[in-house]
Amino acid sequence: MSESFTFYIDGVPVEAAPGMTILDAAQAAGIWIPRLCWHEELEPFGGCRVCTVKMNGRSCAACTQPAEPESVVENDSVALREWRKALVELLFAEGNHFCMACEKSGSCELQALAYRLGIAAPRFEHRWQAREVDASHADVLIDRNRCILCARCVRASRDLDGKNVFGFTGRGPERRVAVNSDARLRDTDLDVSDRAVDICPVGAIIRKGVGFTVPIGARRYDGAPIGSDVESANDELESANEHTEGGAAATVRQEE
Amino acid sequence: MPRPRIATASLAGCFGCHMSLLDLDEGILELAELVEFDRSPIDDYKEFQGRCTVGLVEGGCANEENVATIREFRRCCDVLVSVGDCATMGGIPAMRNLVPLDECLQEAYVDGPTVHNPGGLPPGDAEIPRMLDRVYALHEVVHIDWHLPGCPPSPEAFQAALTALLSGEPAALPPGLIRYD
Ligand code: SF4
Ligand code: SF4
Ligand code: FES
Numbered sequence: 415m416s417e418s419f420t421f422y423i424d425g426v427p428v429e430a431a432p433g434m435t436i437l438d439a440a441q442a443a444g445i446w447i448p449r450l451c452w453h454e455e456l457e458p459f460g461g462c463r464v465c466t467v468k469m470n471g472r473s474c475a476a477c478t479q480p481a482e483p484e485s486v487v488e489n490d491s492v493a494l495r496e497w498r499k500a501l502v503e504l505l506f507a508e509g510n511h512f513c514m515a516c517e518k519s520g521s522c523e524l525q526a527l528a529y530r531l532g533i534a535a536p537r538f539e540h541r542w543q544a545r546e547v548d549a550s551h552a553d554v555l556i557d558r559n560r561c562i563l564c565a566r567c568v569r570a571s572r573d574l575d576g577k578n579v580f581g582f583t584g585r586g587p588e589r590r591v592a593v594n595s596d597a598r599l600r601d602t603d604l605d606v607s608d609r610a611v612d613i614c615p616v617g618a619i620i621r622k623g624v625g626f627t628v629p630i631g632a633r634r635y636d637g638a639p640i641g642s643d644v645e646s647a648n649d650e651l652e653s654a655n656e657h658t659e660g661g662a663a664a665t666v667r668q669e670e
Numbered sequence: 671m672p673r674p675r676i677a678t679a680s681l682a683g684c685f686g687c688h689m690s691l692l693d694l695d696e697g698i699l700e701l702a703e704l705v706e707f708d709r710s711p712i713d714d715y716k717e718f719q720g721r722c723t724v725g726l727v728e729g730g731c732a733n734e735e736n737v738a739t740i741r742e743f744r745r746c747c748d749v750l751v752s753v754g755d756c757a758t759m760g761g762i763p764a765m766r767n768l769v770p771l772d773e774c775l776q777e778a779y780v781d782g783p784t785v786h787n788p789g790g791l792p793p794g795d796a797e798i799p800r801m802l803d804r805v806y807a808l809h810e811v812v813h814i815d816w817h818l819p820g821c822p823p824s825p826e827a828f829q830a831a832l833t834a835l836l837s838g839e840p841a842a843l844p845p846g847l848i849r850y851d
Contacts, residue, residue: 512765513850514755514821520851529848535758535809535817542804544768559768630851639845 419483423467424490428481436476436487437465446641447489448498448527450615451564452477455574459565462505464498464527499531507538508587510545510559517625518617520633524562525616526640545590550598553606553622561591561618571610579604591618674723674836677747678710681736682763682805683729687754688712690822691726697829704836709746722747724835726818729756731806732763735799744812749835752808755821755850762821764805771803816841820849 416432423436423445430439435458440447450462460478467476468488476489488494505524513519545558563582568591571579579602583592593602604610611619630636638646680688688711692698708722709715725747731737744750755761766774775792779785808814818831824847831841 506759510768511850512762514762516851525850528850529845532842532845532848534819534843534848535752535807535814539810540759540764540767542764542767 419481421481421483421485421487423487430481432480434481436467436469436474436479436481439481440476440489441644444645444647445489446644447476448531448641449477450523450527450562451566453566453570453613453615455609455613456566456569457573459569462501462562462564464501466494466497466501468494495531499533502528502531503533503536503538505562506533506536507540509562510540510542516560516617517620518560520630520636521628522617522635523615523640526635529635530639530641541587543587548593548599549622550600551602551604551622552600554599554604554611554619555622556591556593556599556619557617558590559618560616562616563589563591564615566613566615567591567610567619570613571604571608574609574613577603577608577610579608579610673704673706675706675708675720676710676724676726677708677718677722677743678712678726678753679728679739679743680711681727681729681739681757681808682732683754683756683761685711685728687726687728687757687820687822690820690825691828693825694829695825697825701832718742718746723749724832725750726753727751727757727808728753728822730760730763730808731802731811733799733801737802737811740808740812749815749841750808750812751816751818751831751835751841752814753818754823755819756805757808758817758819759807760805764807767804771801775801818843821851823847824849 418429418431420427420429421439422428423440426445428439428443428445437447437449437452447465447467449465451459452465458477460475463475465476466473469479469482469485502524506528511524513525516522519525547555547557547559549555565582567580568582571577578594581592581594582589584590593599606621611621678688678691694701707713708720709718725743727740727743727750729736731740752758756763760767779787779792780790816831818827820827827843827847827849830843830847834841
C-alpha cells in the first residue's frame with residue numbers, strides 16, 4: 415500500500431489515498447463538490463460535469479479525476495459556480511421540468527442544486543420538445559421529460575441489480591434513456607425494489623402510487639440545502655479534531 | 671415624500687401569486703402603509719394612475735393581450751419583477767408548449783370528450799385575444815429586473831423582495847427562499 419498524501423481544495427489541506435478521486439477525497443474531508451451523476455454506490459460516469467473543478471489551473475471532472483499529491487484544486491469560486499449554474503440551467507432548458515406538478519419536487523437533486531446555486535429563473539431558451547412517457551409497468555413509470563441522462567439507472571441496473579434494464583439510444587439532443595427489451599418497461603424484468611428505481615436523482619423514474627405522500631416541509635431538501643449533509647460532517651470532524659489532535663479525516667461517516 | 675407606487679397584474683397565471691401576496695397576513699397592512707397601490711386587481715384600477723416604482727407581474731404571455739400588458743408595465747414601472755413560475759418560465763400554461771397550438775385548440779374545443787360545440791370550430795371572436803404560438807416567460811418579451819420564482823412564491827419571498835426593493839436594495843432572493851413549487 416502506498417502512502418496517503420495531501421492536496422489542497424480552496425486552500426484547505428485534504429488527505430487522499432493513491433487512486434482516490436478528488437470528489438471522494440473531498441467528500442471524506444467534509445467538503446461538498448456539487449454533482450449530479452455521481453453516486454456513492456456507483457462507478458463514476460463523468461457525464462454531467464457539474465462537479466467541474468480546476469486542478470492546477472486545468473478544469474476536470476472531480477468525480478473521475480484522481481487526486482494528485484500537492485495539487486491545488488479550485489472548487490468554490492465565483493467562476494466555477496457560474497459554470498455549474500449554466501450547466502444546471504441548460505438541463506432545465508433541455509428537458510421539460512414543471513416542478514409545481516412533479517412528484518419529485520422537494521426531493522429532487524436537480525431542483526435542490528438549482529436552489530443552492532441561486533437560480534431564480536432560467537436564462538436559456540427552452541427547447542419545448544415533448545419526450546415519451548412509459549407508464550406500462552405496474553409499479554414504476556419513466557417520464558423522459560425529466561431525465562437528465564445521468565446514467566445512474568443504467569449503472570445501478572447493471573452493477574447493483576445485475577439486470578441491465580436501462581440503456582441509452584440516440585445521440586446529442588435525441589439521446590434518451592431506453593429499456594433493454596426495446597419495447598416497454600413492463601416487458602422488462604424491472605422490479606419496484608430495484609436500486610435502479612430510487613437512484614434516479616430526478617423525477618424521471620418514479621414509483622407509482624406514492625407521489626405527494628410526503629408533506630411539504632418534510633421532503634428531502636425542505637429543511638437543509640443539498641450538500642449540507644456533507645458539510646455538517648465537516649463540522650463534526652472539525653470539533654472532533656479539536657479534541658483529538660490530528661484526527662484522521664477518513665473516519666467521518668458520509669450520508670448522501 | 672410621496673409613497674412608492676406598486677402595480678400588479680396577472681397574465682397567464684391563476685391568481686395564486688396574488689393570493690400569496692395577500693397571505694402576508696398583517697404584513698399586508700404594513701405594506702399598505704409603505705406603498706400606494708396603482709393599477710392592480712387588489713384595488714381594481716384597470717389603468718395606470720402614474721409612474722410606478724415597482725411592477726409585480728404574475729403569469730407568462732399566452733396571448734396578444736398579455737404581450738400588450740407586459741409592455742405597458744415595462745413602460746410604466748421603474749423596476750419590473752417576474753412573480754411566480756408562470757412568469758419566470760411559463761409554468762403550467764406552458765405545458766401546452768409541448769403540443770402544437772392547433773392541436774391544443776382542436777382538443778380543447780372540438781375533439782375533447784366533454785366538449786359540446788355544434789359549430790365544430792375553436793372560438794374566433796374578435797373580442798377574444800389571439801393566442802400566441804406558445805407561452806412565453808416574461809423575460810422573453812420585455813426586460814425583467816428581478817425574478818421571484820415559486821408556485822406561488824411564499825409570502826416570505828414577497829416580503830424579502832419588497833423590503834429590498836423599497837429600500838433600493840437588489841431583490842436577489844437568498845437561496846432559502848428560492849422555490850419552484
Ligand atoms: S424532476 Fe426535479 S427539476 Fe424536474 S420537474 Fe421534477 S422536481 Fe422539478
Ligand atoms: S432516468 Fe433518471 S437515473 Fe436514468 S438517466 Fe435519466 S435521470 Fe438518470
Ligand atoms: S458528478 Fe462528475 S461529471 Fe457528473
